[in-house]
Amino acid sequence: xxxxxxxxxxxxxxxxxxxxxIYGLVALSLVLVWRSTGILNFAQGAMPMFAVxxxxxxxxxxxxxxxxxxxxxxxxxxIGAGTERILVRPLYGKPEIxxxxxxxxxxxVLEAVAAAIWSxxxxxxxxxxxxxxxxxxxxxxxxxxFSLYEIITSLAVMAAVAMLFRYTNLGLxxxxxxxxxxxxRLLGVRVNRMLxxxxxxxxxxxxxxxxxxxxxxxTGLTPQVMDGIFAFGFIxxxxxxxxxxxxxxxxxxxxxxxxxxVGDYVNxxxxxxxxxxxxxxxxxxxxxGVFSPVRTRRV
Amino acid sequence: MNVASVTRSKIIWLVVAIIxxxxxxxxxxxxxxxxxxxxxxxxIVVSAAGFSSASFRQWHPVLARAAxxxxxTCATLFATFFFSETTNFNLATGAAMSVTLVGLSFLTGISxxxxxxxxxxxxxxxxxxxxxxxxxxxxxxxxxxxxxxxGGAVVGLLLGLPATRLRGPYLAGxxxxxxxxxxxxxxxxxxxxxxxGGLQLPRSxxxxxxxxxxxxxxxxPLTANTLWLTDITIVATxxxxxxxxxxxxxxxxxxxxxxRDNEVGAxxxxxxxxxxxxxxxxxxxxxxxxxxxxxxLINNSATPSTYSFALSIVILSxxxxxxxxxxxxxxxxxxxxxxxxxVIAWFTARTGLNPQGNLASQLNGIIFGGLLIVTMMFxxxxxxxxxxTFRRRQIIKGPDVNQPVEETYAEA
Numbered sequence: 001x002x003x004x005x006x007x008x009x010x011x012x013x014x015x016x017x018x019x020x021x022i023y024g025l026v027a028l029s030l031v032l033v034w035r036s037t038g039i040l041n042f043a044q045g046a047m048p049m050f051a052v053x054x055x056x057x058x059x060x061x062x063x064x065x066x067x068x069x070x071x072x073x074x075x076x077x078x079i080g081a082g083t084e085r086i087l088v089r090p091l092y093g094k095p096e097i098x099x100x101x102x103x104x105x106x107x108x109v110l111e112a113v114a115a116a117i118w119s120x121x122x123x124x125x126x127x128x129x130x131x132x133x134x135x136x137x138x139x140x141x142x143x144x145x146f147s148l149y150e151i152i153t154s155l156a157v158m159a160a161v162a163m164l165f166r167y168t169n170l171g172l173x174x175x176x177x178x179x180x181x182x183x184x185r186l187l188g189v190r191v192n193r194m195l196x197x198x199x200x201x202x203x204x205x206x207x208x209x210x211x212x213x214x215x216x217x218x219t220g221l222t223p224q225v226m227d228g229i230f231a232f233g234f235i236x237x238x239x240x241x242x243x244x245x246x247x248x249x250x251x252x253x254x255x256x257x258x259x260x261x262v263g264d265y266v267n268x269x270x271x272x273x274x275x276x277x278x279x280x281x282x283x284x285x286x287x288x289g290v291f292s293p294v295r296t297r298r299v
Numbered sequence: 300m301n302v303a304s305v306t307r308s309k310i311i312w313l314v315v316a317i318i319x320x321x322x323x324x325x326x327x328x329x330x331x332x333x334x335x336x337x338x339x340x341x342x343i344v345v346s347a348a349g350f351s352s353a354s355f356r357q358w359h360p361v362l363a364r365a366a367x368x369x370x371x372t373c374a375t376l377f378a379t380f381f382f383s384e385t386t387n388f389n390l391a392t393g394a395a396m397s398v399t400l401v402g403l404s405f406l407t408g409i410s411x412x413x414x415x416x417x418x419x420x421x422x423x424x425x426x427x428x429x430x431x432x433x434x435x436x437x438x439x440x441x442x443x444x445x446x447x448x449x450g451g452a453v454v455g456l457l458l459g460l461p462a463t464r465l466r467g468p469y470l471a472g473x474x475x476x477x478x479x480x481x482x483x484x485x486x487x488x489x490x491x492x493x494x495x496g497g498l499q500l501p502r503s504x505x506x507x508x509x510x511x512x513x514x515x516x517x518x519x520p521l522t523a524n525t526l527w528l529t530d531i532t533i534v535a536t537x538x539x540x541x542x543x544x545x546x547x548x549x550x551x552x553x554x555x556x557x558x559r560d561n562e563v564g565a566x567x568x569x570x571x572x573x574x575x576x577x578x579x580x581x582x583x584x585x586x587x588x589x590x591x592x593x594x595x596l597i598n599n600s601a602t603p604s605t606y607s608f609a610l611s612i613v614i615l616s617x618x619x620x621x622x623x624x625x626x627x628x629x630x631x632x633x634x635x636x637x638x639x640x641x642v643i644a645w646f647t648a649r650t651g652l653n654p655q656g657n658l659a660s661q662l663n664g665i666i667f668g669g670l671l672i673v674t675m676m677f678x679x680x681x682x683x684x685x686x687x688t689f690r691r692r693q694i695i696k697g698p699d700v701n702q703p704v705e706e707t708y709a710e711a
Contacts, residue, residue, distance in 0.1 A: 040468035042415075042475070090676060097413050098675055100471050101619055104415065105671030108612055112664025116657045227608060231479040234472045242468075269487040272480040279476055283461040283469065 003139070011142035012260045018147040020256020021154035022209055026233025027240060027248035028158065029205040034242045036178045036198030039088065042103040044233070045226030046110040047083065047203050048210035051076035052221055053114050055211075056125060065127055065215075073207050080203025084196045114223040122220035131217040150212050157208055158249060161201070165245075174198060228272070232259075235275050239282045241289020251290065311686065316344045322638070325645050332386045339378040343371050364544045372537035376530055384525045388597065391529040393637025394536040395593035400618045401543050401629035402586025408624020409552055410579035411559030416458075416474030417587040417614050419481035422606030424451045424588025429498035429601040430491055436501045440531060444592050451588020452581050459580035478611040485603045497602035500595065532593045539589060544626055546582070555579050616667040619674050622683025631682050639663070 004010065026044065033041045041047075055072025059065075087106060091099045129149045133140040165171035176184040177194035185191050213229060214221035233252065240251030255278065262274045282290060323336035356363045379387050403417050414420075427450030431443055438446075458477055485492045492498065546552050557565040558575050566572055595601045617636045622628025643662055644654070652659045678685050 034468075040472060042471075087672065087676075094679075095411070096468060097407060097411070098679060100413055100415075100468060101615065101623075101675045102672050104612060104615060105619075105668045105675065108616065108664050108668030108671065110668075112661040112668060116661035116665065119657050228479060231476045235476055238469055238472055267487075269483040272476075272483045273487055276473075276476050276480045279473060280458070280461050283473065287461070287469070 003137075006136055006139035006141050008264070011140075012264050013257060014142040014147075016257030016260030017253060018150055018256070019260060020253035021151055022212060022229060022252075023232045023236045023256050024249035024252030025154050025157060025205060025209040025212075026229055027237035027252045028161065028245055029202045029209065030233060030237045031242055031245050031248050032161070032198055032202035032205065034237075035245075036174065036202075037084075037088065037092070037195055039091070039099045039103070040234075040242070041202070042100060042230075043083070043107040043110060044202070044206055045210075045230030046107040046114075046223075047079050048076055048206035049221070049223065049226045050110045050114055051079055051203070051207045052125070052210045052214050053118050056118075056123060056214075056221065059125065065125070068125065069211055072211055073204060076203045076207030076210075077200050080200040080206075081196050083203070084199035088199065089192075089195075111223040118223075120222055120224075122222045122225075123214075124217065124220045125211070125214040126217075127215035129215075146215070146217070150216075153208065153212060157205055161205065161245070164201075170197075174201075231272070232275060235279045237289075238279060239290055241291045244289060244291040247289055247291025315686070316341050319344065322642070325642055329383060331381070332383050335378055335381040336386070339374055342374045360548060361545060365541060368537050368541040368544070372533060375533050379526060379529050379533065387525050387529040389637045389641070391525075391532040391597045392594070393633040394529075394532050395590045395597065395633075396614075396617070396636045397590075397629050397633025398536050398539045398593065399587045399590030399614060400621070400632045401540060401626060402583040402590075403614060403618055404622075404624055404626065404629045405543060405546065405586070406579050406583035409547060409559065410555040410576060412576065412579060413471050414474040414580070414583060415471050415611050415615065416478040416481075417583065418606055418608065418610030418612075419474075419478040420451050420455060420584040420587035421591030421594065421610065421614075422481055422485070422601075422603070423454045423584075424448065424591030425595040425601040425606065426485065426492050426498065426591075427451070427588065428592035428595040429500060432500050432595075433498060440596070444535065444589060444596075447592035447595075448585045448589050451591075452585040455581040455584025455588075456577065459577045459584070475608075475611075478608045481606060481608075482603055492603070495603060497600060497604075499600045528597050532597060535589065535593060539586065540626065540630075543586070547626065551575075551578070613667065616671045618681075620667075620670050620681050622681030622685075623679075625680065625683040625687070627686075628681050628683035639667075 030041065030044055033039060033044065052072045054075040055068040055070075058068050058071050083106070087102060088099065091102060127146060127149065129144070129146040131144050131146045133142060133144045135141065163171075165175060173184070173189045174194050174197065176187075177189055177191040178198070181191045184194075209229075210221075210226060213219060213225060219225060232255065236252035236255050237248040239255065240247035240249070242248070255275065258278070259271045259275060263271045266274075319340040320337040323340060324333040355366075375390075379390065382390065399417055399421055403414060407413050424447040428443055428447040431438065431446050458473065461473065486494055554565065554570045555575055555578075557568070557570060558572055562572060565575075591601075591606070594605070613636070617632035617639075618628065620635060621630070621632030640663075643666065647654055647659050647662065652662075674681055680687065
């Protein structure tokens with residue numbers, strides 16, 4: 001049994017699942033914004049990145065990991081809400097290219113400002129969890145305290161979002177304002193506030209993702225660290241369906257596992273190549289995502 | 300055209316010329332360059348103003364476009380003889396960039412799609428050019444450029460096929476994924492692309508003998524490599540712009556605009572939606588490939604780090620600032636790209652920032668990103684659009700309301 005659990009296949013499966021959780025979280029944060037405001041937020045990686053840098057200012061002043069996490073989360077909420085209010089609100093109802101361009105501009109500004117203030121040298125956010133794998137019968141199992149922390153946090157966030165939408169009054173209002181803003185407004189839902197809340201929530205999820213990424217001993221935090229992860233997250237969201245939170249999370253995890261195998265058995269350059277191939281094939285087969293209900297339009 | 304609007308139109312051109320001359324003095328390394336650049340700019344502005352007169356355009360639109368492109372190209376070619384090597388190099392870089400920009404401008408402005416991966420398509424052209432030259436060193440430049448364009452078209456077709464069914468954000472995200480992946484793709488095929496180091500061209504490109512013989516006394520500067528490469532780039536840019544200007548106004552262009560504005564209507568009048576969308580995407584990626592191939596030519600090499608994701612963002616930024624969806628916007632964007640480094644360096648020197656510091660090295664991103672947001676929020680058609688709105692507004696306000704509206708090949 002030990003030999004099986006530490007075999008190459010199981011290692012890839014476990015490692016892939018850990019990465020996949022991260023992709024799933026990014027995908028979830030994209031879906032949250034897409035569902036509430038119909039905008040694909042290209043700064044979805046950069047906004048949390050900036051929030052984590054803000055949180056790490058505290059680290060310089062001898063505060064512990066969890067204080068940093070708290071500050072980063074708060075900064076994430078503020079950035080999310082502020083962005084929706086200032087940058088995104090004037091864009092509703094404009095051609096779909098305008099929000100894309102504005103968010104790409106915001107991405108550029110955030111990355112440049114972060115690099116100007118904190119330089120591009122990677123910074124570690126040392127977490128209290130060890131990145132060294134557990135050992136089973138003398139062989140390393142592809143699970144470490146840190147990867148457990150990643151998986152459990154991701155699952156908790158996903159569960160919390162699901163509970164919020166399914167079981168609370170607030171979640172109902174959020175769903176209603178995304179689905180039928182006019183009717184919701186008539187029924188007394190403060191739709192504008194709900195849109196802001198949708199962005200806040202999404203950036204919150206994103207910030208947790210960015211914290212997990214920067215706590216990773218092997219990557220650390222750089223201004224560009226989220227670019228690649230954003231690309232994988234977007235691919236997961238597009239494959240799973242930008243309308244479908246569950247679909248995008250599942251797609252993220254499955255993709256994480258597939259890519260881990262590709263990276264292990266082919267080479268590391270093939271990873272993103274495989275991801276783009278998955279994207280193209282799945283978009284040609286199911287343009288609205290594998291898990292999205294098929295919708296036809298009547299002319 | 301009535302008298303009031305003519306004078307006003309002249310005033311706008313004058314303002315444009317003055318701004319151009321001022322920028323020329325900041326952006327070029329020495330005074331003689333600045334004088335030459337200023338003269339060039341004024342010539343271009345005057346001729347552009349002349350050939351865009353409504354009567355000429357109505358008489359023969361294709362000829363008007365050809366005349367405009369020819370005058371601008373020839374004036375620029377003539378000016379390159381007086382420029383320093385640095386200025387010529389920057390000019391060529393900007394001209395090649397504007398070829399890429401006009402392709403993206405077409406994709407966005409006419410067919411309503413957007414690509415965040417045109418930096419990577421430039422890379423495709425650049426590397427196809429470099430790989431071809433390394434295997435067949437004797438191929439004439441024109442043929443090599445066409446091969447690079449074909450390479451860009453093939454990759455564009457591959458990525459564009461899903462685009463037939465995708466709405467804007469999906470396509471943007473897919474091209475973004477391609478741009479992020481491009482570095483890894485080059486590395487994956489490193490036996491062909493040379494991995495991180497990229498490829499060198501096997502020999503420098505020299506002017507053919509017949510051209511040198513035309514100048515019997517041997518014009519020394521023409522044999523200087525940079526000048527020759529700059530002139531090739533400018534001619535290629537002129538040809539590319541001429542085709543694009545016609546495409547904007549052609550039957551295909553009109554079909555694409557219809558697809559952009561009203562899918563159902565387009566289908567009803569028999570436009571093939573899927574084919575039109577893919578065609579626009581392929582044209583845009585081919586133009587990007589030509590831009591990249593020209594860069595390979597100018598630099599004598601192609602390096603992967605040039606064609607990173609950041610380049611795609613820069614392409615979008617300068618185009619939006621210049622005026623996305625318009626042809627002049629692409630030219631303005633190319634100029635911004637070519638000389639922004641000098642302007643920013645001038646600004647850094649004036650404000651006393653540490654040029655090696657974090658802030659100075661990121662100033663580019665901060666300024667471009669900020670301008671990208673501001674432009675999109677307040678003037679979505681960029682510099683070119685500002686001019687156009689101003690002119691159109693005064694035409695409508697003028698006393699003769701019944702005059703025919705000018706033919707514009709790239710309206711909002």
